Amino acid sequence: MAQSVERSFTVAGSIDEALAARQQGAAVLAGGTWMMRDPLRGVDLPEAVVTLHRIPALSEVEVDPDHTVIGAAVTHAVLGRALRGLAGFEALVGAAVGAANPGIRRVATVGGNLCTLDFAAADLAPALLVCEAMVEMETFDGPKLIGISDFLRDRPTLLADAILTKVHLRRDLIASAHIRLPLRMAGDYPVAIVSIAVDKDKRFRIAVGSVEAVARRWTALEKALADEPGGFAPNPERAAELAAENNDFHGRDGTEADGWYRRQVLPALVKRGVAALLKTEGQA
Amino acid sequence: MTVTFRLNGEDYRFRDDPMTPLVDILRQEHFLTGTKAVCREGFCGACTVHVDGEAVPSCLKPVGLLHGCEVTTIEGLSSGQEALHPLQAAFEAADAVQCGMCFPGMVMSLSAFMRDNPGACRAEIKSAMVGNICRCTGYERIVDTVVDCLDTHRQTTETAGSMNV
Numbered sequence: 001m002a003q004s005v006e007r008s009f010t011v012a013g014s015i016d017e018a019l020a021a022r023q024q025g026a027a028v029l030a031g032g033t034w035m036m037r038d039p040l041r042g043v044d045l046p047e048a049v050v051t052l053h054r055i056p057a058l059s060e061v062e063v064d065p066d067h068t069v070i071g072a073a074v075t076h077a078v079l080g081r082a083l084r085g086l087a088g089f090e091a092l093v094g095a096a097v098g099a100a101n102p103g104i105r106r107v108a109t110v111g112g113n114l115c116t117l118d119f120a121a122a123d124l125a126p127a128l129l130v131c132e133a134m135v136e137m138e139t140f141d142g143p144k145l146i147g148i149s150d151f152l153r154d155r156p157t158l159l160a161d162a163i164l165t166k167v168h169l170r171r172d173l174i175a176s177a178h179i180r181l182p183l184r185m186a187g188d189y190p191v192a193i194v195s196i197a198v199d200k201d202k203r204f205r206i207a208v209g210s211v212e213a214v215a216r217r218w219t220a221l222e223k224a225l226a227d228e229p230g231g232f233a234p235n236p237e238r239a240a241e242l243a244a245e246n247n248d249f250h251g252r253d254g255t256e257a258d259g260w261y262r263r264q265v266l267p268a269l270v271k272r273g274v275a276a277l278l279k280t281e282g283q284a
Numbered sequence: 285m286t287v288t289f290r291l292n293g294e295d296y297r298f299r300d301d302p303m304t305p306l307v308d309i310l311r312q313e314h315f316l317t318g319t320k321a322v323c324r325e326g327f328c329g330a331c332t333v334h335v336d337g338e339a340v341p342s343c344l345k346p347v348g349l350l351h352g353c354e355v356t357t358i359e360g361l362s363s364g365q366e367a368l369h370p371l372q373a374a375f376e377a378a379d380a381v382q383c384g385m386c387f388p389g390m391v392m393s394l395s396a397f398m399r400d401n402p403g404a405c406r407a408e409i410k411s412a413m414v415g416n417i418c419r420c421t422g423y424e425r426i427v428d429t430v431v432d433c434l435d436t437h438r439q440t441t442e443t444a445g446s447m448n449v
Contacts, residue, residue, distance in 0.1 A: 009303055032345060049302075102414070103341045
């Protein structure tokens with residue numbers, strides 16, 4: 001049953017304690033929903049592990065009028081409940097309450113979702129990209145704040161000597177939506193994910209997950225929308241046309257779907273996303 | 285490493301690898317085989333137990349994260365010697381169980397859901413059980429039974445409330 005009784009398992013009570021364990025080579029164990037499946041992939045569990053779940057500040061969601069802070073150990077279920085009904089956070093709530101299945105959502109954390117390097121279908125990544133979230137890390141040289149795009153791109157290097165502790169959000173979105181395409185209703189990873197938002201300056205933000213290895217903003221489409229004569233008046237059909245014209249994604253092949261298919265479905269998901277935005281704005 | 289937690293109402297001390305999945309301890313040390321180890325990926329729901337009242341997959345729960353927690357398995361919901369949980373009784377009365385492989389997980393997921401969502405509609409019940417896979421495809425009878433069980437609970441509560449008034 002047990003792999004080794006000698007495994008180092010540190011239940012950190014403070015960030016300093018967690019960082020010290022990390023410095024000794026311990027891997028960060030979040031909810032366990034990815035790491036615990038390592039043996040099925042033929043990968044040994046880490047010999048040294050540090051957990052963050054007993055650090056109170058990392059399990060909280062602070063919602064202020066202008067600023068929201070999400071602890072790394074907050075679960076998807078808690079995040080969804082904390083932000084439900086807050087204008088602008090619809091995409092993030094959709095990601096939190098739509099990922100995986102209810103049992104996983106009660107366990108899987110924000111930090112785990114963002115720090116699992118080989119998990120391309122992380123729902124929170126595109127949702128946080130359209131929020132233009134800032135990621136707070138604790139490093140051996142002190143705290144560090146970095147934009148979510150840069151974090152996702154550089155995380156293999158960043159996480160070598162840091163622990164993600166919090167995610168910071170501004171309240172500058174009017175509305176947002178999170179559209180995912182699983183092959184079944186649940187239990188599989190989405191083929192493609194599109195998060196879309198409109199900010200207070202009527203600027204559209206669009207991010208895509210699961211299509212490429214790492215989620216990213218769809219800047220070509222954002223620019224095309226901004227360049228529409230008179231500015232983009234939300235129109236699902238037109239958004240889909242522009243998405244098809246500006247599809248610069250290179251789909252990854254995977255067990256759920258081929259790369260070409262992930263890429264091909266994006267205009268339809270954008271269309272659904274803009275329709276969802278219109279519905280949300282109409283309710284506001 | 286030593287991990288101490290409550291298992292079905294009794295203190296339990298574990299001394300071994302803290303990364304051991306909870307499901308393995310339940311089945312191999314305690315012979316609580318109602319909890320099924322099927323996919324071991326958190327997809328099927330057959331290993332669902334309650335940890336501090338929340339329904340979670342025990343295959344993905346390393347025991348090291350359980351220190352100080354309260355764990356309840358299907359055997360802890362009712363030993364069979366006393367009255368069944370209302371949902372178990374409803375499933376039995378409706379003859380909703382087919383092969384039974386998924387059912388401990390179904391009961392653990394849905395009993396927690398019913399406790400937290402007594403006014404749930406059919407769509408919400410379906411959403412709550414998307415992580416519990418049934419190969420016999422008996423979903424509709426299960427959903428019907430949960431709907432009936434919640435209706436009965438509501439009627440009982442309303443009757444008790446009107447009597448109190």
